Amino acid sequence: MSNQENRNDSLVLTPVEAAKLLRIGRGTAYAQIKCGTIPNIRMGRRILIPRAALMQMLEMAKNDRLRS
Numbered sequence: 001m002s003n004q005e006n007r008n009d010s011l012v013l014t015p016v017e018a019a020k021l022l023r024i025g026r027g028t029a030y031a032q033i034k035c036g037t038i039p040n041i042r043m044g045r046r047i048l049i050p051r052a053a054l055m056q057m058l059e060m061a062k063n064d065r066l067r068s
Contacts, residue, residue, distance in 0.1 A: 012041075012048040021054075 013021065018038060019029035032038040039053035 010051065012050055013054065015040075015047055015049065018049045018054060 015029045015033060015038075016026055019026050022029070024032075029038065033040050033047060033049070037057075038049060039057055040047050040049050042048075
């Protein structure tokens, strides 16, 4: 299994990985983390984004948009 495949299976993402996945800038990702839009957990100084929570956030946003 390649290193890239391991990253795709990771339970958590770094802010930079989440930004790439969401196709937003690094600064925007950190701003959204700070205001609570992007779900995150802190482990010491590290910020981690649970992949499942991020996908759930996107699904909820999609459903909200469909209802409007």
